[in-house]
Amino acid sequence: MRFRIVTLLLAFLALAHPVQAQEKAIERPDWEKHFAAFDATGTIVVADERAKAGATLVYDDKRARKRYSPASTFKIPHTLFALDAGVVRDEFQKFRWDGVARSFAAHNQDQDLRSAMRTSAVWVYQGFAKEIGEDRARDYLAKLNYGNADPAVQQGDYWIDGKLAISAYEQIGFLKNLYRNALPFRIEHQRLVKDVMIVEAGRDWILRAKTGWEGRMGWWVGWVEWPSGPVFFALNIDTPNRMADLHKREAIVRAVLRTLEALPG
Template sequence: MFKFASRVLLKPLTALLICFAMQTSTALATPVERADWQAVFAKYDAVGTIVVFDQRGNEVKEWVYNTDRAKQRFSPASTYKVPHSLFALDANIVTDELQVFKWDGIERSFAPHNQDQTLRSAMQYSALWVFDIFAKQLGEAKAQQYLTKINYGNADPSIASNGSYWVDGKLAISATEQIKFLQALYQNQLPFKQADQLLVKDLMINETGKDWILHAKTGWQGRYGWWVGWVEWPTGPVFFALNIDTPNRLQDLDKRQAITLDILTSIDASPMSS
């Protein structure tokens, strides 16, 4: 199973990003259902959905597998770190990608979490404890204001018990809504400073090639997992939002990328085949 390289790419990529063509983000009225993609999910013994929005060239295409599930809202889990970073930057809880958050000394199961973090490393390693700091400093009322402002899922940051509201709380978003959020971020159309949106997009970079950049974020709630993002090509972006059940927990996590890459390959949009 492939693994992404971690790179610090802000300055080299800035010029490349500017050179890529910007496309409109008007969604098609009726996405095309791709029943044939069920074979890909079956190949990996997975149940779920994927939405793909292809803005390369002049003809915009939108495809979906499992339309009903694509409209169903789930906890965003760690995909929420993308908008959460924007909230923290806007509220001056974090000033830039270099600000250090001191490790609290609590040993966690994933070793990279057990160290000081920056915004970049917290995104790369999906360090939950850093974002818990953001949530505490923002407070529920301010978080709800931000969520409502960007029309993010049900915009409900409340939680019935201890935990992180984007994992264990009421906050929920659909795959279709994930795509809309990513499109707005891609075009710097969210109600935040352009510099902050550019930084967050850079923090999402997983891998780069000669003529493509892969921006993506995983998420895992325990019962289901996400992989959302886009592949940026010279002719435009290809957005994706995948959500699958994870009954085998950790054993199912690699399926998120594998299914998505197979589907992107089927439409000649996989970065790994370029």
């Protein structure tokens, strides 16, 4: 009981100041070259917590403070909501395809948590949202202090088409708490979410991340785990060419991380 109380207290304190890192961020104007290489406009925040680093770095601090729709990066907290609400049991539960043909072929089949996260299967999370409901979603968002915590929407999905918005700095704050199992959710649920976020791994590192795309802008957020500590990142860019711009998200982040030796080349 005492352990649970201490855990909840630490989670509360962590969530009370989710974006303190922005006060100490070091500007990296030289990272402009990575955006220019892909003819992209955007921002990136990197919080390097490896033992010999311990710095928060940013390209375009002003934009990093601006809130945007989280789009499919919201699948990270949304999965926590679904697990907590009992909408999904575990990573093995199957979600039967509804037979509606969608533009992305990988969505036109049964899904589980891992595939829904990997392929960003929106229809699975639309089902979660329907079962959770707006009132409970609002409570969860407030509990997390997630961006503006507003799930209101006139039409469509609130994490894409609604008022919900979050900044790159706030994404970093949320990811740090998830990494430390410091969110106000069951630890086993936080560990499961981190497991289904794995993109790739090497002998001594793991990359956990999620893309997002709202139509006009796109995200890539996550972290690289090393024995010496994690390196968190949150990038967003404008996508005037829509799908033709989507590859730029990961390419820019990878280029930045490689300059920090935070990702193998």
